[in-house]
Amino acid sequence: MRLRVEVRLKPGHFDPEGDVTAKMLRDLGFPVTMVKTGKVYIVDVESDDREEALRLAEEMCRKLLANPVKDDYSLEVLPT
């Protein structure tokens, strides 16, 4: 089963990469007021069960992919 995991900074956390990207886009002439960055993981797990796959992905986020102090994450099962 293929999963999509998106990890983003919680609201209010400082995102220097987003700030630099916004500045560069403005320097290129784009009317940009804010940029926030995040990370996407496309993960294939050996499971045919949707609920089990989501439970595994949740555990992967808690153990490795997301930092519970500063990150939010969202999970989605992708069509294969």
Add this chain to the structure above:
Amino acid sequence: MRLRVEVRLKPGHFDPEGDVTAKMLRDLGFPVTMVKTGKVYIVDVESDDREEALRLAEEMCRKLLANPVKDDYSLEVLPT
């Protein structure tokens, strides 16, 4: 208008970060066969026009956010 830009490696391109993440997840006991990584940008642009906002985002990808040789990207207007 708020946009979501997702940048991922084109199929067939080597993704060492994804490979390392997959190995770490397997070492933690997860039944993972593949991980691919990507980047998300949430971008606020000063435009009320959906088509113009998407056109700007397309141009941002071509000029800064994506590498045309190795990256694919997808664009989406987010509800505000």
